[in-house]
Amino acid sequence: MSPTFLREQRPRTTRPVIAAGVLAAVYILAPVLALGVRVPWPKLADTLSAPATHDLLRVSLSAAALSTLLSTLLGTCLALWLQQLRRVSHLVRLVVYLPLAMPPVVGGLALTALLGRRGLLGPALEQAGLHVSFAFPGVVAAHLFVTLPFVVVAVDSALRQLDPEVVASARGIGLSAGTILRRIILPTILPAVFTGGALAFARSLGEFGTTITFAGSLPGSTRTMPSGIYLEREVSADNAYALSAVLIGIAILTLTAAGMPLLLRRRREQAVRALQPMDPNALRAATAPLTPPHDLSVTVGDTTTTFRGGRVTAVVGPNGAGKTTLMRFTSGRLQGAHTNAERVVMLSQNPGLPPTATVAQALTMVTKDARRTQELLSAAGLQELGHVSELSGGQAAQVALLRALAARPEVLIVDEPFAAMDVESAARWRHLLRISAADRTTVIVTHSRVDLTTLADDIAVMEAGEVISQGPAERLLEQPTTRFMAELAGVNVLRGSFRGDTFAPDRNGEHWAAFPQTALRFDPIGAQRATGLTATIVADLGSTTLVDIDGQRVTVGQPARTNAPGEAVPVALDASALTVYTRT
Numbered sequence: 001m002s003p004t005f006l007r008e009q010r011p012r013t014t015r016p017v018i019a020a021g022v023l024a025a026v027y028i029l030a031p032v033l034a035l036g037v038r039v040p041w042p043k044l045a046d047t048l049s050a051p052a053t054h055d056l057l058r059v060s061l062s063a064a065a066l067s068t069l070l071s072t073l074l075g076t077c078l079a080l081w082l083q084q085l086r087r088v089s090h091l092v093r094l095v096v097y098l099p100l101a102m103p104p105v106v107g108g109l110a111l112t113a114l115l116g117r118r119g120l121l122g123p124a125l126e127q128a129g130l131h132v133s134f135a136f137p138g139v140v141a142a143h144l145f146v147t148l149p150f151v152v153v154a155v156d157s158a159l160r161q162l163d164p165e166v167v168a169s170a171r172g173i174g175l176s177a178g179t180i181l182r183r184i185i186l187p188t189i190l191p192a193v194f195t196g197g198a199l200a201f202a203r204s205l206g207e208f209g210t211t212i213t214f215a216g217s218l219p220g221s222t223r224t225m226p227s228g229i230y231l232e233r234e235v236s237a238d239n240a241y242a243l244s245a246v247l248i249g250i251a252i253l254t255l256t257a258a259g260m261p262l263l264l265r266r267r268r269e270q271a272v273r274a275l276q277p278m279d280p281n282a283l284r285a286a287t288a289p290l291t292p293p294h295d296l297s298v299t300v301g302d303t304t305t306t307f308r309g310g311r312v313t314a315v316v317g318p319n320g321a322g323k324t325t326l327m328r329f330t331s332g333r334l335q336g337a338h339t340n341a342e343r344v345v346m347l348s349q350n351p352g353l354p355p356t357a358t359v360a361q362a363l364t365m366v367t368k369d370a371r372r373t374q375e376l377l378s379a380a381g382l383q384e385l386g387h388v389s390e391l392s393g394g395q396a397a398q399v400a401l402l403r404a405l406a407a408r409p410e411v412l413i414v415d416e417p418f419a420a421m422d423v424e425s426a427a428r429w430r431h432l433l434r435i436s437a438a439d440r441t442t443v444i445v446t447h448s449r450v451d452l453t454t455l456a457d458d459i460a461v462m463e464a465g466e467v468i469s470q471g472p473a474e475r476l477l478e479q480p481t482t483r484f485m486a487e488l489a490g491v492n493v494l495r496g497s498f499r500g501d502t503f504a505p506d507r508n509g510e511h512w513a514a515f516p517q518t519a520l521r522f523d524p525i526g527a528q529r530a531t532g533l534t535a536t537i538v539a540d541l542g543s544t545t546l547v548d549i550d551g552q553r554v555t556v557g558q559p560a561r562t563n564a565p566g567e568a569v570p571v572a573l574d575a576s577a578l579t580v581y582t583r584t
């Protein structure tokens, strides 16, 4: 398929909602248009060239420019700081929004109380030679006070939309706080910073109440366009309308300029990009850690779990067993655990790639070397991939795994890394992790039997937040120690109870018996009498047969022969092959 522009289907809404929305837009536009009708357009040039207008424009534009610069810088920092706060952040947000809710005149009085000549800090400022109230700095101070919330609201909401995993994974692969800020966070929130800045500038141009209360209206130094317009109303309504038109014109220009990057943004052509073959040996060499592997111990509370160095440990367990949580403790993402490892890289189920970067840029953040990035991409067969935002789920999973490996981790923790990959890609990456197992300590959270049989050296089984059983994969697959493990290993599991020494299937029994498919066989009448078991044929699976015993599905390790579904047949269960668990 050739490159194309892909368009998302827009969400549709109901007609009453659209009608109300149009009414709201008209309500904003109508007064502006009405003002346009009243403006004496032929006199506009005279008004613009008048020295008094120049003074008003100079004070307004310079105060707006200075306060916008300060509020954009300080507001962005404040929004970034808010992300670090926990519960207190709600309180700080309330404080930040206060100027929006405060009557402007009260804002002016508050500034007077703080920075006025007889205010709390005023005398100290005067002594330092800084005249704030009733001087130009007072105009900037008033504008800063009212415009800060606009920047904070815009940047804060953009930051809250940033996927936390993007930052967590960047930290996990060893990027410093400064690099994460410069290379990942700022590019992502830049449009919001522009929007916040533009809103602040526009609001600053229109600011009146706080400024006149705190800085007064001294011609040429503190008289801004809005106070000039207000005073001009008393003298000449035409002049007031003309000045208003100028002010609105500047505001429209500002907001248009802020929206330009979005309007002019080039849409990226998207195309189907094929993956190339992987060179696993080259990739192994390029991602091998610089130090030999060692055992990894993690202590949470009074429980210590150890993962063998140079081995792959598969962590398994039912949903909610605490696998991801243990991995987050181990990688240091959750506080409160002690581990002996330093270069731990954890890749969660979410790829967490920086959304504004290309695949090569995302990788170079780790390698810090464009040439090495290209080598890694070629060895992984991912060199055709373009921008992160265009990746499919499986491609993103592969790039994320490559990025995690590019950090040459001593300990690699991966949470279901192949879940989004196609069978062939998963096999390639599984092979890579297998051949590089001796280089590092690898821990993989998985629900896949293929991972257990082809990748894992060890298996750790988790239940209710704890590792309840751990050992070599081969042994645990042959002799599962829990019912969950038995089911995962593909071993038959039957619930039942004991009659004397004999296990009898029973849906309400207090035991579970696990046994290989070969331990259950279709049997002649004589043996059936001995075991007393009857199975109902459910489905012929080719070399095996799915049957129902006392309402429980199990597999017989033989073909169904001529028996039709629904037919009851005698079966024999080899008692010596049973592993019995008490019900949990």
Ligand SMILES: Nc1ncnc2c1ncn2[C@@H]1O[C@H](COP(=O)(O)OP(=O)(O)OP(=O)(O)O)[C@@H](O)[C@H]1O
Residues within 6 Å of the ligand: 317, 318, 319, 320, 321, 322, 323, 324, 325, 326, 465
């Ligand atoms: N050690 C623990 N202490 C406190 N809470 C825990 C602990 N382990 C797990 N939990 C709680 O259990 C929830 C589920 O845990 P977790 O996401 O780690 O399960 P999981 O085994 O990874 O599940 P899944 O297979 O569905 O991904 C967590 O959100 C957490 O609240």
